[in-house]
Amino acid sequence: MPHPYLTRVAARVRRSLGLDEMARRLDGIEARLATISVDRYPYGPLYFGDHTALVATRWGAKMLVDTRDAMVSPWLVLDGLWESHVTDWLQHTLQPGQVFVDVGANIGYFTLLGGMLVGPEGRCVGIEAHPRLAELLQRNVIINGLHTHVTTWHRAAWSEATELKLHMRRNFASNSSVGSIGPDALSRLGDTEKITEVQALPLDDLLTDLPRVDVMKIDVEGAEIHVVRGLARTLEANPAITIMFEWSPAQIEDVGGEPGTLIDLLTGHGFTFRLLEAGLSTIDRAALLALPYGNVVATR
Numbered sequence: 001m002p003h004p005y006l007t008r009v010a011a012r013v014r015r016s017l018g019l020d021e022m023a024r025r026l027d028g029i030e031a032r033l034a035t036i037s038v039d040r041y042p043y044g045p046l047y048f049g050d051h052t053a054l055v056a057t058r059w060g061a062k063m064l065v066d067t068r069d070a071m072v073s074p075w076l077v078l079d080g081l082w083e084s085h086v087t088d089w090l091q092h093t094l095q096p097g098q099v100f101v102d103v104g105a106n107i108g109y110f111t112l113l114g115g116m117l118v119g120p121e122g123r124c125v126g127i128e129a130h131p132r133l134a135e136l137l138q139r140n141v142i143i144n145g146l147h148t149h150v151t152t153w154h155r156a157a158w159s160e161a162t163e164l165k166l167h168m169r170r171n172f173a174s175n176s177s178v179g180s181i182g183p184d185a186l187s188r189l190g191d192t193e194k195i196t197e198v199q200a201l202p203l204d205d206l207l208t209d210l211p212r213v214d215v216m217k218i219d220v221e222g223a224e225i226h227v228v229r230g231l232a233r234t235l236e237a238n239p240a241i242t243i244m245f246e247w248s249p250a251q252i253e254d255v256g257g258e259p260g261t262l263i264d265l266l267t268g269h270g271f272t273f274r275l276l277e278a279g280l281s282t283i284d285r286a287a288l289l290a291l292p293y294g295n296v297v298a299t300r
């Protein structure tokens with residue numbers, strides 16, 4: 001039986017890439033980037049070499065992407081947009097002067113969007129464990145002139161201060177995790193992984209300098225339970241916080257957790273849940289446990 005993670009990949013990508021053609025398509029992306037016409041949307045992209053291209057988002061940011069990544073990069077290279085429903089939600093949620101925390105920031109798509117929306121009178125923090133993605137995250141913040149009010153951390157958000165083994169995916173770097181999807185699923189996706197150690201800290205320790213937290217996005221490839229366990233002081237100090245988190249039971253299990261534990265932890269802090277893909281309709285524990293993938297907005 002295919003690993004449940006394969007269903008999640010299909011949900012996030014939203015179009016079949018053709019698993020048998022994955023390697024050919026990834027090579028083709030880089031080959032075409034070097035010759036693509038500059039009059040395509042909106043002004044590029046431009047290939048810089050070393051698996052790096054510069055793209056423009058539809059909402060005004062300029063971003064460096066890793067062209068080897070088959071999850072996020074193809075959408076940014078060709079469409080200038082990633083997860084349009086999440087993008088739209090943030091654009092309608094974040095206000096100037098607010099504080100936004102992006103946990104699992106990747107190369108900074110939502111960090112940059114958040115930094116632009118809260119403006120210089122607000123604050124934004126992007127946290128990413130993957131070393132290559134964290135490097136691009138920091139560079140993207142600087143490219144867009146947001147470094148005065150946007151802070152980046154190359155750390156893993158966790159329940160305690162420790163060192164973790166990160167399974168870094170080659171073709172799906174955006175889905176690198178402290179849990180492995182296993183050799184069979186990797187083979188089906190035409191992917192490989194290698195392990196590196198990363199420093200991990202509780203978010204309570206990383207966010208001590210913030211005056212408050214208004215909105216938080218959590219997308220940590222199955223480590224959400226540990227993130228929430230390291231957030232107790234922050235949650236207590238911010239009763240009006242809104243949390244949007246990726247819901248992927250298969251990846252939670254890959255990291256060694258029980259999906260119901262995440263629901264119970266947040267419920268214990270007084271949160272109720274709405275499903276973004278269902279127009280922010282309320283969703284209860286049983287329905288959430290039956291859902292293989294989604295984005296959930298938690299409020300109190």
